[in-house]
Amino acid sequence: MLQRGRQRQRERGTFSGGVVAWTPAELGADLALWLDADDASTITLNGSNVSQWDDKSGNDRHAAQATAADQPAYTTGGLDGKPVLTFAGGGDGFTLASGVGVPRDMFVVSRGSSYLFSANTATERLVYVPNSSALFWSTATGQPSNITVPGRSHTTYHVEGYHATGSSYEVVIDGASALSGSISGGWTNDNEFTQIGLQWAAQTGVPSWTGEIAEIIWTDKSLPNFDRQKLEGYLAWKWGLAENLPNDHPYRVGGSFFGFGSFRALSPSGSDLLVTSDGDVFIVQ
Numbered sequence: 001m002l003q004r005g006r007q008r009q010r011e012r013g014t015f016s017g018g019v020v021a022w023t024p025a026e027l028g029a030d031l032a033l034w035l036d037a038d039d040a041s042t043i044t045l046n047g048s049n050v051s052q053w054d055d056k057s058g059n060d061r062h063a064a065q066a067t068a069a070d071q072p073a074y075t076t077g078g079l080d081g082k083p084v085l086t087f088a089g090g091g092d093g094f095t096l097a098s099g100v101g102v103p104r105d106m107f108v109v110s111r112g113s114s115y116l117f118s119a120n121t122a123t124e125r126l127v128y129v130p131n132s133s134a135l136f137w138s139t140a141t142g143q144p145s146n147i148t149v150p151g152r153s154h155t156t157y158h159v160e161g162y163h164a165t166g167s168s169y170e171v172v173i174d175g176a177s178a179l180s181g182s183i184s185g186g187w188t189n190d191n192e193f194t195q196i197g198l199q200w201a202a203q204t205g206v207p208s209w210t211g212e213i214a215e216i217i218w219t220d221k222s223l224p225n226f227d228r229q230k231l232e233g234y235l236a237w238k239w240g241l242a243e244n245l246p247n248d249h250p251y252r253v254g255g256s257f258f259g260f261g262s263f264r265a266l267s268p269s270g271s272d273l274l275v276t277s278d279g280d281v282f283i284v285q
Contacts, residue, residue, distance in 0.1 A: 021259025022230060024217050031057040032100050033218035035196075038082045038238070043074060050074050050085055053094060057218075063094035063196055072197070072213075079109070079157055079214050080240030087112065087197045089210035095120075099192025105219045106162040107231050109239050112211015113154040117193045118200045124193055125200050126162065128154065130210065135171065135179065137162075150178045154211065159235045159244070165222035174244035175232045175252075214239055234258045 024034055034056040036042060042054035049071035053063040065071045070091040078084030087093065099119065108116065113132070118125040127136040133152040136145045151173040152158060161172035170180040196216070197209035215238070217231060233251025236242045237260040245252040 022234065022257055024231060024234060025056075027219065027223075027227065030219050030221055030223065031217070032059060032104070032220040033057050033061050033096070033216065035063060035213075035216040037074075037078075037084050037214050040083075043083075045074060046071055048073055053085070055097075059098075061096045061098050061100065063096055065092075065094050067091070075212065078212055080238075082214065082239065084212040084214045086212050087209040089114065089207040091198070091208060093195060093197030093208045095198070096194050096196070099194040100218050100220075101192040104162075104164055104221070105223050105228060105231075106164075107215075107217040107235060108160045108162075109157065109214040109216075109235050109241070110160065110212060111155065111157045112209055112213075114206060114210050115195075115197060115199045115208050118195045118198060119193055120195060120200060126193075127206065128152075130154075130207070137169065147179060147181075149173065151176065152178065157212075157214070157239070157241060159232055159239070159241055161228060161232065163222065163228070172228075172232070174241065174246075175229070175236065175249045176246050 024031060035053050036056055037053075039056065042056060043050055044052035044054070046068055049068065050073070051065060051068075051071055055061040055063070070093065072085040072087045072092050072094075074083060075086045076083045078086070093115070106117070110116070113128040113130045116126045116128065118127075125137070128134065128149075129136060129146065133149045133154065134146045135149050149171055152160070159174050161170075163170040163172065164183075167182050167184075168180065169183060171178050197213070199206055199208050215235060217235070223231075229250055232245065232249070233242075233254055236245050236251070237255040237258050242252060242255060251257065
């Protein structure tokens, strides 16, 4: 049976075919850092490796690595036919021109484990224990450590969200809340995140990031839920991961809102959905 309907983008109040495609640029001053491997104009190559990854937020927090041996590789066709940056562990990684602090929302499209973000100190770091889904995220005042993150695999690409504000944190995997908790004493602004993929200076025995990173979006403040969902939808549709979003996610079948695709097949329980670029939804049961 074929049913036809029209999908409405409620935030805009118009049909998705009649609006300009939404991008993270619409966050304006709230956007602190935006690194996009699919934007070749932001990539400076040293052979096949990346020496600088330019920040698209307008804040010039460019990510740079002057040491050739520690420059991640630029891998074409890495995810949904788009390029990604491949980190080989060891010393691969970048230092930002200026750090990003709290409160914050962080979104990453990646696959891998070990140091994802860190300050060049012992007090701020986000680490996945290699070859597992255990999270080690610490601050100067408290540290959730060795906590299993349900739904995360180090061998699979995910859209991951990390939300930290006040004394709380939450990890969201592919649009679904996976882990939440509190930080004893709350977050501090003393040590901003300044490194991508690199370990903090005092640490030994744990390698830098091993895996791929496709895109990073970081905000200067904690966003309302509807903006978080837009970022999740944007990244999921852009990188071919929309089918991983929960069935009730508002953008699981809303790729046209972000300007991606003319037809896209998704498979919620009991049916297939085909979404056209002008917002028509065809349900095949």
